[in-house]
Amino acid sequence: METPEVSRRRGTRRRGGAWCAGLVALAAGVVLAAGCGGADSVREPQARHLLLITVDTLRADRLGCYGGREGVSPAIDRLAHEGTLFDEAYTPLSLTLPSMTTLFTSKYPEETGILRNHFKLEDSEETLAERLAALGLRTSAFVTNPVLRAHDAEVPGPRIDQGFADYEWFADDVSMAEAAQAHMETAFGKEGRAFTWVHFVEPHQPYEPAAPYDALFTPADYVGEWDGSTEALNRVFSEQVDLGPDDLEQVLGIYDGTVRLVDDLVRGLVDALDARGLAEDTLVVFAADHGEDLYDHHRYFYHSKSVYRSSARIPLVFRQPGTVQAGARRDDLVVGVDLLPTLVGHAGGDPTQCAPGNTPRGLDLGATLRSSESVRRSHIVTTWRDSIHVLRTSRWSFVHNPEGVIPLDPPLDPHYVIGKQELYDLAVDPNEQVDVAAEHPEIVAQMRTLLEAWRAGMRAGAAPEALQDPRLAEMLDQLGY
Numbered sequence: 001m002e003t004p005e006v007s008r009r010r011g012t013r014r015r016g017g018a019w020c021a022g023l024v025a026l027a028a029g030v031v032l033a034a035g036c037g038g039a040d041s042v043r044e045p046q047a048r049h050l051l052l053i054t055v056d057t058l059r060a061d062r063l064g065c066y067g068g069r070e071g072v073s074p075a076i077d078r079l080a081h082e083g084t085l086f087d088e089a090y091t092p093l094s095l096t097l098p099s100m101t102t103l104f105t106s107k108y109p110e111e112t113g114i115l116r117n118h119f120k121l122e123d124s125e126e127t128l129a130e131r132l133a134a135l136g137l138r139t140s141a142f143v144t145n146p147v148l149r150a151h152d153a154e155v156p157g158p159r160i161d162q163g164f165a166d167y168e169w170f171a172d173d174v175s176m177a178e179a180a181q182a183h184m185e186t187a188f189g190k191e192g193r194a195f196t197w198v199h200f201v202e203p204h205q206p207y208e209p210a211a212p213y214d215a216l217f218t219p220a221d222y223v224g225e226w227d228g229s230t231e232a233l234n235r236v237f238s239e240q241v242d243l244g245p246d247d248l249e250q251v252l253g254i255y256d257g258t259v260r261l262v263d264d265l266v267r268g269l270v271d272a273l274d275a276r277g278l279a280e281d282t283l284v285v286f287a288a289d290h291g292e293d294l295y296d297h298h299r300y301f302y303h304s305k306s307v308y309r310s311s312a313r314i315p316l317v318f319r320q321p322g323t324v325q326a327g328a329r330r331d332d333l334v335v336g337v338d339l340l341p342t343l344v345g346h347a348g349g350d351p352t353q354c355a356p357g358n359t360p361r362g363l364d365l366g367a368t369l370r371s372s373e374s375v376r377r378s379h380i381v382t383t384w385r386d387s388i389h390v391l392r393t394s395r396w397s398f399v400h401n402p403e404g405v406i407p408l409d410p411p412l413d414p415h416y417v418i419g420k421q422e423l424y425d426l427a428v429d430p431n432e433q434v435d436v437a438a439e440h441p442e443i444v445a446q447m448r449t450l451l452e453a454w455r456a457g458m459r460a461g462a463a464p465e466a467l468q469d470p471r472l473a474e475m476l477d478q479l480g481y
């Protein structure tokens, strides 16, 4: 469950230790990486400040910059225009906490054990916030999804607040954005360093934005019964309702209106930053925790059952004028584990210098952001918990579900049937609608071998991307690499 609560509850956690250590490091004129501090870890910071904006349940292809309708996301589109957009970015698991812990640990959910919401991140995990704090950045978080609440004695949390000096949860996005903006007025300046994470819960279900957002993109003459309430959308799935084109357009219009609401709040944060002359000093990262199935598969509106591109693909944009390439659009395969090494490297740390057991699984995308160097990765793997795996190359996606597991996240109706193996040709079928496994047994066999090698690498603790098996290299050649 990750339904937002109605009541408002705020909690603030302050952890002075890491920030004080960072101050000491700054005072000494030395940039230290967490867990070590050796000379090898000294790098030139590429940005004074980092602003990470994540949006819950934001499906990439609803945004204008990803091919969505005009007017849904003008502020996010502008960020993409002024920065670098990744067209093929994925979360390893389409659920809030597993996704965000992946971003913050550079480990896959199977490694951290965070396969569902309400699981607890171990203290031994060295998080992005902890690493940035050790580099001297003031770390702050503003979140609205209750799944991401700070841990305290009253309400145990998932411990994703590790490393944040300030961590505040709000019951609505508007209040949260106002508080985040006020905080950035003091934390972001021409002196000092700051990392702020802002997480919007909208457009998470129910899709029920306030006026005027509720009617911005809906058909003017709609007379049907469907809306964006959780009750209605669950009924479509439970009763396997055939929606007409107008019904679907109505629901999608409400969803898009909710996206526009968040876009206006994102505009406020970025404009405030730019108006103070801090654009060049600040790396802005825009992403989602996961996407959303919007009636694409099994008449389902949600994400927690899905293994498909509709929910696994996320928007990912980096902007820093003068440092990050402007107007660049990349089709490299990137995944949530890449965020930590990229941000730590950009902030002046060495991502590989860390406490034992915390070596990043992901890749530092810094060279790609600054000089268009290609990301060295041929395939990625996403999962549903640890029982269904999907291996993707730029051409194919292969679903491996050997036990025939039916995801039974709420609602519990068993309609989301996933084959034991499915294959989709993304070149002609990017929304994964037509299973062509039976027509391409040789591709299926190759994808299975790649997946087995990836999983063996995971079990062995090796970075899957770094596997150097010549048989795999030959197979990748055959697949077009």
Ligand SMILES: [Zn+2]
Pocket: 002, 056, 057, 095, 096, 097, 289, 290
């Ligand atoms: Zn989420």
